């Protein structure tokens with residue numbers, strides 16, 4: 043066994059992220075029907091092919107008129123208009139509104155030529171005379187009243203959405219409005235997930251002494267989906283470096299990226315730690331000055347990235363969020379691929395000292411307009427702890443060599459995307 047496994051050069055988190063960033067490929071583009079585009083990431087910018095609204099639109103059910111006709115209208119002096127047309131939504135009028143005439147118009151319909159205002163139905167009086175329909179007004183109407191002008195929301199040629207935008211309700215609305223029936227999105231990067239550990243049982247298997255169920259693969263699966271990737275589950279393998287090599291070979295061939303969990307420390311069976319040191323691998327780092335996840339490892343193999351995350355659930359979770367998630371987001375042109383940084387007030391003091399930066403799973407609370415962060419569990423926040431992952435919506439950053447942080451002090455927190463934990 044190589045001694046290089048024991049003597050690892052630790053790099054700072056930012057340095058580790060920078061090393062990965064040099065090798066992030068740009069995702070491939072595919073077109074999906076708009077109805078299937080929710081949650082996908084736009085692969086190219088969308089520009090408005092036309093103004094919106096596209097025509098002068100009535101904001102009320104009422105009558106289109108010329109506002110100048112109402113200059114002399116008062117409660118004592120009614121002004122009468124002859125109704126010359128009726129315009130439901132979806133129709134356009136062939137009549138031009140001239141002084142003294144009006145067209146009945148519905149909300150959302152195109153305002154006829156000649157008209158410069160729409161007056162609400164409720165403001166008018168109506169009469170029929172010799173087969174003709176007349177309406178009267180008792181007050182002045184402002185120019186442009188109840189007319190939404192062309193291009194109020196969007197001008198032709200304006201950029202509407204940029205590449206890298208995740209498609210949600212608002213984006214669906216924009217894409218539909220501008221006729222983008224087939225949406226250019228990034229293919230979901232295919233992420234192979236496999237766990238290493240002879241102790242690992244399948245989820246459906248009964249417990250056995252000394253063994254545990256493989257929870258990390260399922261946690262990673264969720265994390266990959268949330269980051270816009272397509273998880274491909276390769277199960278768990280025993281701690282055997284030849285098996286791991288064969289599995290990696292298959293996984294790297296058929297996917298865009300491989301994420302493994304377990305076996306990256308210096309133990310006798312830490313096979314992934316060994317594997318990344320082999321000649322064919324381009325190791326990027328195998329130690330990071332962080333806790334949990336100090337043994338987080340990244341390598342390149344056959345032009346693809348391999349992330350060998352720790353087997354400890356807490357370390358695996360943090361390693362994914364700091365390194366794998368940003369990679370998946372950057373592949374999809376996300377302008378802000380890293381976890382968002384906030385400043386918060388620490389609600390409960392944290393007194394563990396460490397020579398590495400600590401990323402403590404925590405919860406945020408908004409109280410009286412201030413953001414507070416609370417460690418997810420008072421005492422058990424070790425790397426090996428699984429249960430607090432579900433209770434976290436942030437990672438509290440505890441700088442190295444600080445003698446604890448008192449309650450009330452300001453801390454940096456990294457926000458975990460909603461829907462990832464909790």
Ligand SMILES: Nc1nc2c(c(=O)[nH]1)N[C@H]1C(S)=C(S)[C@@H](COP(=O)(O)OP(=O)(O)OC[C@H]3O[C@@H](n4cnc5c(N)ncnc54)[C@H](O)[C@@H]3O)O[C@H]1N2
Pocket residue numbers: 237238239241242254255256257258259303304305306307308309312334335336337351352353354355357425426
């Ligand atoms: N002598 C040293 N020992 C350890 C060091 C060290 O520097 N020197 N580092 C410690 C740190 S820090 C961590 S973190 C762990 C890292 O361990 P590995 O990444 O090698 O992971 P394993 O040894 O395979 O397992 C650790 C732990 O996690 C459990 N596990 C593994 N896979 C899964 C899974 N898929 N689902 C749930 N739980 C899993 C495994 O059973 C172990 O309990 O090493 C320290 N030791």
Ligand code: MOO
Pocket residue numbers: 332333334335336337338352354357425426
């Ligand atoms: O540094 Mo280990 O990777 O969690 O605690």
Ligand SMILES: [Mg+2]
Pocket residue numbers: 304305306307308309311312353
């Ligand atoms: Mg180990």
